[in-house]
Amino acid sequence: xxxxxxxxxxxxxxxxxxxxxLCYAMLYAPNPGxxxxxxxxxxxxxxxxxxxxxxxxxxxxxxxxRSPSLEEGLNKELLKKLGxxxxxxxxxxxxxxxxxxxxxxxxVAHFYVKCLTLEQxxxxxxxxxxxxxxxxxxLGLVRVPLYTLRDGRGGLPAFLENSFIGxxxxxxxxxxxxxxxxxxxxxxDLKGRIVQLKQTLRLIGT
Amino acid sequence: xxxxxxxxxxxxxxxxxxxxxLCYAMLYAPNPGxxxxxxxxxxxxxxxxxxxxxxxxxxxxxxxxRSPSLEEGLNKELLKKLGxxxxxxxxxxxxxxxxxxxxxxxxVAHFYVKCLTLEQxxxxxxxxxxxxxxxxxxLGLVRVPLYTLRDGRGGLPAFLENSFIGxxxxxxxxxxxxxxxxxxxxxxDLKGRIVQLKQTLRLIGT
Numbered sequence: 001x002x003x004x005x006x007x008x009x010x011x012x013x014x015x016x017x018x019x020x021x022l023c024y025a026m027l028y029a030p031n032p033g034x035x036x037x038x039x040x041x042x043x044x045x046x047x048x049x050x051x052x053x054x055x056x057x058x059x060x061x062x063x064x065x066r067s068p069s070l071e072e073g074l075n076k077e078l079l080k081k082l083g084x085x086x087x088x089x090x091x092x093x094x095x096x097x098x099x100x101x102x103x104x105x106x107x108v109a110h111f112y113v114k115c116l117t118l119e120q121x122x123x124x125x126x127x128x129x130x131x132x133x134x135x136x137x138x139l140g141l142v143r144v145p146l147y148t149l150r151d152g153r154g155g156l157p158a159f160l161e162n163s164f165i166g167x168x169x170x171x172x173x174x175x176x177x178x179x180x181x182x183x184x185x186x187x188x189d190l191k192g193r194i195v196q197l198k199q200t201l202r203l204i205g206t
Numbered sequence: 207x208x209x210x211x212x213x214x215x216x217x218x219x220x221x222x223x224x225x226x227x228l229c230y231a232m233l234y235a236p237n238p239g240x241x242x243x244x245x246x247x248x249x250x251x252x253x254x255x256x257x258x259x260x261x262x263x264x265x266x267x268x269x270x271x272r273s274p275s276l277e278e279g280l281n282k283e284l285l286k287k288l289g290x291x292x293x294x295x296x297x298x299x300x301x302x303x304x305x306x307x308x309x310x311x312x313x314v315a316h317f318y319v320k321c322l323t324l325e326q327x328x329x330x331x332x333x334x335x336x337x338x339x340x341x342x343x344x345l346g347l348v349r350v351p352l353y354t355l356r357d358g359r360g361g362l363p364a365f366l367e368n369s370f371i372g373x374x375x376x377x378x379x380x381x382x383x384x385x386x387x388x389x390x391x392x393x394x395d396l397k398g399r400i401v402q403l404k405q406t407l408r409l410i411g412t
Contacts, residue, residue: 035258035342045341050348052241053355054365125335125346129328135251135349136241140331142256142346149259159260161407162368200406201367 003104004167012099012108013070019101023074024060025091025112026175029121040147040155044181045121048172049081050139057165058111058172059138069093070110081138085127088120097175100167109166113175144172146181160190161197169194209310210373218305218314219276225307229280230266231297231318232381235327246353246361250387251327254378255287256345263371264317264378265344275299276316287344289337291330295322303381306373315372319381350378352387366396367403375400 012021028046035042049059059081063073071091078086091114101108116124128134128141145155160169170191177187218227234252241248255265265287269279277297284292297320307314322330334340334347351361366375376397383393 031341033341042341050346052351053360054351054362054368055360056368122335122341125340129331129334134331135237135239135248135328139351140256140346140348142348143341145258145260145345154259154261156260158369162260162262163364197407200409201403203406 004100004102007099007101007108009096009099009110012101012110015101015108019106019108021063021070021073022060022107022109023063023070023077023112024058024109025074025078025095025114026058026172027114027116027121027124028179029116029118031118035147040149043146045118046144046146046172046176047121047124047141048144048168049141051165052137052139053165054139055163055165055168056142057168059141060112061137071095071112074110074112080132082124082141083127083129083131083134085120085124088123089114089116098171111171113179146176157190157193160194210306210308213305213307213314215302215305215316218307218316221307221314225312225314227269227276227279228266228313228315229269229276229283229318230264230315231280231284231301231320232264232378233320233322233327233330234385235322235324237324241353246355249352251324252350252352252378252382253327253330253347254350254374255347257371258343258345259371260345261369261371261374262348263374265347267343277301277318280316280318286338288330288347289333289335289340291326291333294326294329295320304377317377319385352382363396363399366400 026046028044031042031045033042034040048056051057059078060074061077063070063077067073071093074091091112095112095114097111097113099108099110125141145159148155148157173187173190176182177184232252234250237248237251239248240246254262257263265284266280267283269276269283273279277299280297297318301318301320303317303319305314305316331347351365354361354363379393379396382388383390
């Protein structure tokens with residue numbers, strides 16, 4: 001049974017000391033580039049990381065809730081996970097998006113979405129292999145393909161069939177839709193596919 | 207119906223001009239590092255790339271079969287895909303492993319396995335974001351987790367549930383077994399899971 005539910009930030013911050021706070025961020029940037037001689041528009045570059053457990057997720061980590069703020073804790077985690085390239089920006093309280101509380105594990109997860117310039121995003125990518133946690137908790141950074149290739153599967157649909165931690169896949173689609181990067185009907189189609197995929201995989205216990 | 211079959215290199219090279227040759231390489235290095243304060247041994251680092259189509263694969267590409275050799279073509283492709291970091295080594299004919307011919311698409315794919323030092327592998331990772339094809343055909347480089355975490359799923363089992371191009375997943379497991387990195391019974395268990403996963407996914411047309 002699902003033990004995870006949405007929670008307002010104010011209520012999340014009022015949770016007792018038995019709760020741990022997790023913060024992570026979707027970093028993205030407009031990208032005017034094209035693929036295959038202009039036939040495919042990149043539109044944006046969105047970063048996700050391959051985690052130590054073999055699943056894709058957004059970079060971040062547990063923050064000491066005695067930090068002055070969640071954001072300060074998150075920025076410190078991003079420095080450990082992604083390296084010095086994050087020093088060109090700070091994730092701010094205005095980048096906050098939503099929180100989810102898991103009553104079983106007593107973990108409350110805060111999701112941030114941060115718009116960078118393409119140059120800032122490239123700086124993050126370039127410095128990531130020298131980050132403290134690289135090759136350990138972080139096995140690599142990848143850009144999310146936002147397009148769908150002519151076969152109707154390659155690109156975002158196939159990318160969404162990868163392994164994701166928790167609700168990272170759903171949060172990715174929600175954020176892309178809210179930012180106007182994905183049309184609502186496209187996001188809805190893709191979410192339907194994910195539900196079907198998850199139900200099918202549950203049948204074989206994965 | 208499967209149209210792909212193993213082929214000897216000599217026979218592959220004798221295929222007519224209507225065939226295209228694809229070469230790709232698994233780059234790996236011994237890694238003495240540990241995760242979680244020594245509880246998890248990394249043993250080796252193995253590189254795969256996130257492709258433009260949202261699937262994981264080994265870096266490489268189509269080689270002009272008029273090149274002096276397949277390997278020369280492969281090394282040029284690695285330079286485009288992975289950047290200047292590949293200049294510390296050359297994939298050689300002795301790194302060749304196997305070939306697969308697809309009679310439908312008329313593509314014959316040659317697989318190489320190259321052992322690097324950890325320093326060489328890190329140089330590849332560090333230069334990859336500056337490669338010609340980065341952010342285009344290559345969306346990122348990831349290390350394959352070779353361990354299984356205590357929950358029995360995190361690590362290699364969860365990693366193998368990602369989306370892979372062609373037979374890259376099976377080639378990864380075969381190579382790891384042949385190199386003695388995975389015990390035969392572990393490789394066999396994981397292959398069984400992949401067969402089950404593929405059959406299940408086929409049910410929903412993915």
